[in-house]
Amino acid sequence: MNKPRIGVVAFPGSNDDRDALHALEALGAEAVAVWHAEERLPDVAGVVLPGGFSYGDYLRCGAIARFSPAMRAVSEFAADGGPVLGICNGFQILCEAGLLPGALRPNASLSFVCRDVDLRVERTDTPFTALCEPDQILTIPIKHGEGCWFADDGLLAELEANGQIVLRYEVNPNGSVADVAGVVNADGNVMGLMPHPEHAVDPLLGSTDGALILSGLLAAARDRTVVEARV
Amino acid sequence: MRATVLVRPKPGILDPQGQAVESSLRQLGFPVGDARVGRVVDLEVESADPATARAEVERMCEQLLANPLIESYEIELEGAS
Numbered sequence: 001m002n003k004p005r006i007g008v009v010a011f012p013g014s015n016d017d018r019d020a021l022h023a024l025e026a027l028g029a030e031a032v033a034v035w036h037a038e039e040r041l042p043d044v045a046g047v048v049l050p051g052g053f054s055y056g057d058y059l060r061c062g063a064i065a066r067f068s069p070a071m072r073a074v075s076e077f078a079a080d081g082g083p084v085l086g087i088c089n090g091f092q093i094l095c096e097a098g099l100l101p102g103a104l105r106p107n108a109s110l111s112f113v114c115r116d117v118d119l120r121v122e123r124t125d126t127p128f129t130a131l132c133e134p135d136q137i138l139t140i141p142i143k144h145g146e147g148c149w150f151a152d153d154g155l156l157a158e159l160e161a162n163g164q165i166v167l168r169y170e171v172n173p174n175g176s177v178a179d180v181a182g183v184v185n186a187d188g189n190v191m192g193l194m195p196h197p198e199h200a201v202d203p204l205l206g207s208t209d210g211a212l213i214l215s216g217l218l219a220a221a222r223d224r225t226v227v228e229a230r231v
Numbered sequence: 232m233r234a235t236v237l238v239r240p241k242p243g244i245l246d247p248q249g250q251a252v253e254s255s256l257r258q259l260g261f262p263v264g265d266a267r268v269g270r271v272v273d274l275e276v277e278s279a280d281p282a283t284a285r286a287e288v289e290r291m292c293e294q295l296l297a298n299p300l301i302e303s304y305e306i307e308l309e310g311a312s
Binding site: 063103107110 | 240244245247248250251270295296298300301
């Protein structure tokens with residue numbers, strides 16, 4: 001089986017990029033670090049925007065990172081149907097860039113929350129959750145101060161109707177509207193989530209449920225590589 | 232021309248920072264309610280024409296300074312009414 005190439009974009013202030021590279025490699029990808037100043041993505045079939053505090057979270061989380069040259073390339077890649085997964089700060093960046101709906105606000109508790117949480121899989125017909133069972137409960141750690149996802153009533157109703165809410169917290173840790181932990185775009189090829197699947201791929205660290213999400217990305221990237229090879 | 236942009240969490244948006252400030256002020260003995268915490272951006276714009284300057288700052292707000300989904304903004308121009 002071919003090794004799909006996945007790019008992990010590192011911004012100034014990213015701090016989970018190496019974990020993401022390590023987890024993707026462990027799951028069978030060829031993971032490539034992409035510096036945010038790159039105007040073109042290397043030849044990759046999937047992209048991860050990792051967690052961290054890009055640009056010191058100045059102004060709003062993710063608000064500055066979306067102007068990075070690499071983000072223009074990521075937008076083009078996503079518009080072309082390429083699978084993009086944003087984790088934590090990556091989710092915040094995708095929302096600020098308008099690639100995902102909603103916005104992330106400071107946790108209702110104002111506390112930084114760092115622990116394992118249980119997530120319910122609401123949809124299994126996205127590339128990222130295709131390996132999960134319907135209603136499966138995944139245990140994956142969160143670690144964030146601003147993970148309170150917000151959408152107004154109109155937007156939330158639209159997303160619910162479109163089935164764009166993919167993961168929900170079993171017990172809401174941050175005040176997120178409708179317990180939302182992860183969403184996809186309308187086309188289903190861009191997903192963002194606050195929990196960190198890259199921290200849950202090795203039994204040594206507890207859960208391996210994160211591997212299901214990352215392996216879903218790998219499978220989508222593999223499909224894309226095969227399609228491209230045929231062209 | 233100098234412009235000041237006031238960015239606030241929209242009404243109805245949970246503002247835990249405002250809540251924390253309110254409870255701290257109450258601990259100091261100030262009987263306050265409904266505190267909200269926003270952000271101020273002061274900047275210099277090239278245009279000397281108030282209407283042009285305002286239109287430009289509005290675009291800045293929509294594109295970067297505020298997130299229209301969760302924040303409202305107010306623009307003040309120096310010397311303009």
